[in-house]
Amino acid sequence: MSQSNENISSVDIQTTIIQTGNGDHTAVTFAQETDIQNGDHEPNDVPESEVPEPDSDDDPQSSTNHGTAARKNFQKKRGHRRVTNAGEVTYKKIVSSQLMNSIQMGLHHAIGRQANKPEEVVLIQDFYESDTIFFPANGSEKTPAHKYTDFKFKVHSPDGLRHFRNLYDIKQDEYLISLCNEPMIELSNPGASGSIFYLSKDGMYFVKTVQQKEAVFLQQLLPNYYMNLKQKPNTLLPKFSGLYKYKCNTKNIRIIVMHNVFPSDIEIHQKYDLKGSTYKRKASDKEKAKKDPTYKDLDFLDQHPEGLTLDSKRFNELMSQIKSDCRVLESYSIMDYSLLLGIHNVDKAKRKPDKKTMRSVSVTCKSTNNPDKKDNNRSSIYHSHPNILEVDQSTKWEKETQVPEGSIPGYNAAGDRVLIFIAIIDILQSYRIKKKLEHTFKSLMTDGDTVSVHHPQFYRERFIHFMESSVFKKIPLRVIRSPTQRKKSMKRKK
Numbered sequence: 264m265s266q267s268n269e270n271i272s273s274v275d276i277q278t279t280i281i282q283t284g285n286g287d288h289t290a291v292t293f294a295q296e297t298d299i300q301n302g303d304h305e306p307n308d309v310p311e312s313e314v315p316e317p318d319s320d321d322d323p324q325s326s327t328n329h330g331t332a333a334r335k336n337f338q339k340k341r342g343h344r345r346v347t348n349a350g351e352v353t354y355k356k357i358v359s360s361q362l363m364n365s366i367q368m369g370l371h372h373a374i375g376r377q378a379n380k381p382e383e384v385v386l387i388q389d390f391y392e393s394d395t396i397f398f399p400a401n402g403s404e405k406t407p408a409h410k411y412t413d414f415k416f417k418v419h420s421p422d423g424l425r426h427f428r429n430l431y432d433i434k435q436d437e438y439l440i441s442l443c444n445e446p447m448i449e450l451s452n453p454g455a456s457g458s459i460f461y462l463s464k465d466g467m468y469f470v471k472t473v474q475q476k477e478a479v480f481l482q483q484l485l486p487n488y489y490m491n492l493k494q495k496p497n498t499l500l501p502k503f504s505g506l507y508k509y510k511c512n513t514k515n516i517r518i519i520v521m522h523n524v525f526p527s528d529i530e531i532h533q534k535y536d537l538k539g540s541t542y543k544r545k546a547s548d549k550e551k552a553k554k555d556p557t558y559k560d561l562d563f564l565d566q567h568p569e570g571l572t573l574d575s576k577r578f579n580e581l582m583s584q585i586k587s588d589c590r591v592l593e594s595y596s597i598m599d600y601s602l603l604l605g606i607h608n609v610d611k612a613k614r615k616p617d618k619k620t621m622r623s624v625s626v627t628c629k630s631t632n633n634p635d636k637k638d639n640n641r642s643s644i645y646h647s648h649p650n651i652l653e654v655d656q657s658t659k660w661e662k663e664t665q666v667p668e669g670s671i672p673g674y675n676a677a678g679d680r681v682l683i684f685i686a687i688i689d690i691l692q693s694y695r696i697k698k699k700l701e702h703t704f705k706s707l708m709t710d711g712d713t714v715s716v717h718h719p720q721f722y723r724e725r726f727i728h729f730m731e732s733s734v735f736k737k738i739p740l741r742v743i744r745s746p747t748q749r750k751k752s753m754k755r756k757k
Contacts, residue, residue, distance in 0.1 A: 342457020343472075352449065354459045354472060355514045361411045363447055363461055365398070365509060366470065366518060369416030371443040372396055372406060373507075377421055378435040390423035390485040417508040419478070423485055428504055430492050431522070438504065441467045442520070466527025468504065470520050477691040478517035481506060484595065491591055499588050499687045524603055524686040526669065530612065531555075531605040531684070535563050538601050539722075539729030563604075563734065569676040570736040571606075571683060577671060578737040581685075585730055588687055589723040598722035599692040602730065605684040608675070673735075 339346040345353045352359040395417045402408030445464035461470040505520035535558045544560035670682040
């Protein structure tokens with residue numbers, strides 16, 4: 264096991280003119296990660312821009328010659344993710360099943376090794392150290408034999424991210440069991456980035472591939488991110504639990520582990536990715552045809568023109584937390600983040616009873632009655648927001664149904680009771696030259712203020728305005744009189 268300091272990287276922007284298949288010339292901007300310390304840079308570690316890598320490792324002419332064969336072999340392409348006609352998924356030409364099993368082997372070794380280390384005080388260097396272990400196919404004294412190609416597994420900030428897990432009250436053995444006890448589930452929707460998503464079998468954790476620049480940016484954020492979590496435990500920002508790198512041959516794949524925002528045992532009837540912008544912010548017909556679609560801003564305005572109503576106390580606390588988190592993101596020049604919003608319609612579930620959903624809601628509600636009992640079935644990517652979730656037993660909502668931990672009770676325009684699950688996601692995009700060029704280009708085609716990518720300060724202000732004016736609405740708290748007051752009032756009327 265080797266240990267070394269993690270490298271801090273800078274970004275070089277290069278614009279290249281490439282010739283497309285129809286003879287046109289297109290300017291493509293590549294974000295090149297250049298290391299300024301020795302150790303992590305590898306000659307074949309190609310920066311992962313939004314431009315997909317060629318299907319062939321040969322030169323562009325070779326790729327053109329084999330274009331027909333590539334079209335036969337591959338049905339879908341997005342980023343580094345490929346799906347063959349046979350349904351086999353690859354990422355950087357590594358089969359997804361091999362990637363998943365190799366990641367689980369690496370996680371099992373890394374988490375198990377760390378469980379034997381005593382906990383120590385938090386030091387700044389904890390966030391910049393790394394451990395690397397080699398997994399030969401034939402096995403070694405420290406690693407098991409396996410049927411895949413030799414690979415290396417690097418753990419970034421092993422002690423630093425252990426401090427994160429301690430803040431989340433995650434025990435090492437629980438973390439190990441969730442991620443490694445059973446095969447993970449690969450999600451079919453790769454998102455716009457073409458990342459690979461895995462979900463742990465118990466629904467507690469997401470494992471996601473990220474670009475090199477995102478992994479470097481996250482590691483730079485870790486010390487201050489930790490301090491923010493310490494000071495503001497109710498934050499809606501992601502709960503990162505691990506940062507890793509898998510290297511096989513010349514391919515480097517960065518992976519983050521974070522908590523799932525939605526509970527695995529409560530049905531989410533509607534799901535939205537909201538940015539506060541309107542330019543092309545509508546789910547495609549293909550997305551809407553899915554069993555579990557993710558809608559966007561314009562869809563929300565169409566489906567919930569009056570927004571979701573919360574009582575005054577919850578509204579004020581929620582908006583205060585959103586504003587606080589957005590200020591933190593702006594301080595790091597972060598923009599293009601989203602509010603992930605899930606809605607469970609309680610009254611709809613009662614009208615169309617689902618045994619699994621109703622049983623699991625009941626179990627979740629009961630678990631909140633006992634403060635000493637930890638709810639291991641609940642999965643939330645963020646903290647449980649105890650201030651936001653204080654239950655006012657005088658309201659109609661809580662008289663009939665208790666509120667599961669990690670949710671916010673409210674109403675839709677039809678008067679149905681809803682449970683709202685929210686989180687701020689996709690926070691690893693900073694406003695660099697590439698994003699500035701993207702904003703400039705899109706502004707030539709439409710109103711620049713409606714474009715998602717924008718200056719961090721403007722993005723924050725637009726985001727907050729959209730949330731407090733269109734998504735969430737405030738209703739005044741009702742004054743509930745005691746039985747004695749009601750009796751006196753009745754006497755006066757007589």
